[in-house]
Amino acid sequence: MTRKVCVIGWPVTHSRSPLIHNHWIAEYRIPDARYEPMAVKPEDAAATIRDLPKLGFVGANVTVPHKETAFAALDRHDAVARRLKAVNTIVTTAKGLEGRNTDGYGFIANLKDRAAGWKASRGPAVLLGAGGAARAIAAALEDEGAPEIRIVNRTPARAEALAADLGLKAARIFAETDVASALDGAALLVNTTTLGMKGESDVDLDLAPLPKDALVSDIVYTPLETGLLCRAREAGHEIVDGLGMLLHQAVPGFEAWFGVRPEVTEQLRKLVLADIAKH
Numbered sequence: 001m002t003r004k005v006c007v008i009g010w011p012v013t014h015s016r017s018p019l020i021h022n023h024w025i026a027e028y029r030i031p032d033a034r035y036e037p038m039a040v041k042p043e044d045a046a047a048t049i050r051d052l053p054k055l056g057f058v059g060a061n062v063t064v065p066h067k068e069t070a071f072a073a074l075d076r077h078d079a080v081a082r083r084l085k086a087v088n089t090i091v092t093t094a095k096g097l098e099g100r101n102t103d104g105y106g107f108i109a110n111l112k113d114r115a116a117g118w119k120a121s122r123g124p125a126v127l128l129g130a131g132g133a134a135r136a137i138a139a140a141l142e143d144e145g146a147p148e149i150r151i152v153n154r155t156p157a158r159a160e161a162l163a164a165d166l167g168l169k170a171a172r173i174f175a176e177t178d179v180a181s182a183l184d185g186a187a188l189l190v191n192t193t194t195l196g197m198k199g200e201s202d203v204d205l206d207l208a209p210l211p212k213d214a215l216v217s218d219i220v221y222t223p224l225e226t227g228l229l230c231r232a233r234e235a236g237h238e239i240v241d242g243l244g245m246l247l248h249q250a251v252p253g254f255e256a257w258f259g260v261r262p263e264v265t266e267q268l269r270k271l272v273l274a275d276i277a278k279h
């Protein structure tokens with residue numbers, strides 16, 4: 001019997017999940033496995049997710065704009081998905097479909113992979129942005145032992161809601177005009193906004209108040225080195241690009257569906273980069 005998995009999104013053509021998972025299916029010679037994109041309109045998302053087993057799927061990834069719908073459509077979740085109220089990975093378990101969220105795991109695994117010896121406990125983390133990605137990252141950083149999460153957002157009310165919804169124990173909210181205070185004494189700076197993406201304006205902030213030993217990362221990976229990462233590198237900071245978060249968030253799902261824990265290799269990075277260069 002073919003083990004079918006899909007990625008559900010709207011639109012879904014931009015998703016690199018089929019490329020990543022089909023690479024691993026071939027690399028680990030998983031027999032009778034298939035991973036395919038599935039474009040699902042918002043109004044059909046909940047029903048499609050509940051019907052996944054009937055449609056012949058053993059699991060799925062969920063991407064924008066369906067992550068919250070997927071959470072609501074499922075009645076079983078792991079602790080991270082329950083905390084974020086968003087699901088990016090669906091797994092068939094003995095008790096039925098379970099929603100999980102591996103975005104924060106992917107973020108942390110990427111930093112550990114690319115910045116040798118990095119530890120969240122080193123000092124306060126500054127997040128630019130307060131959207132869905134910021135939620136996953138804030139929760140993961142707290143779980144990893146970050147002593148303080150500082151959130152800088154254009155709309156401070158969204159940052160307040162993020163901290164309250166997640167029940168963050170040590171969160172501080174800063175207005176954009178007060179970003180210098182947020183950077184003061186920080187050990188990590190992460191851009192979780194869409195700023196810096198091809199066609200968008202760059203993150204515009206003065207890095208001078210950030211300690212020189214602070215790590216700087218970006219979840220934007222088109223371009224791989226965003227304007228923020230370029231300026232941070234020039235200022236002497238260690239930097240980590242956002243591509244690895246995409247690759248690492250895929251690992252737990254593949255392991256759950258196919259029973260093999262796949263490796264994020266340089267070859268996989270190159271494969272995805274080549275695909276990005278084509279579009």
Ligand code: ATR
Nearest residue numbers: 129130131132133134153154155158192193194195
């Ligand atoms: P995602 O789920 O991918 O994180 P999102 O929920 O749309 O995306 O969040 C996007 C983030 O980028 C938000 O923090 C948003 O700020 P607001 O909460 O004020 O909307 C931020 N963002 C997007 N465009 C921006 C811009 N031009 N300037 C500043 N922040 C911006």
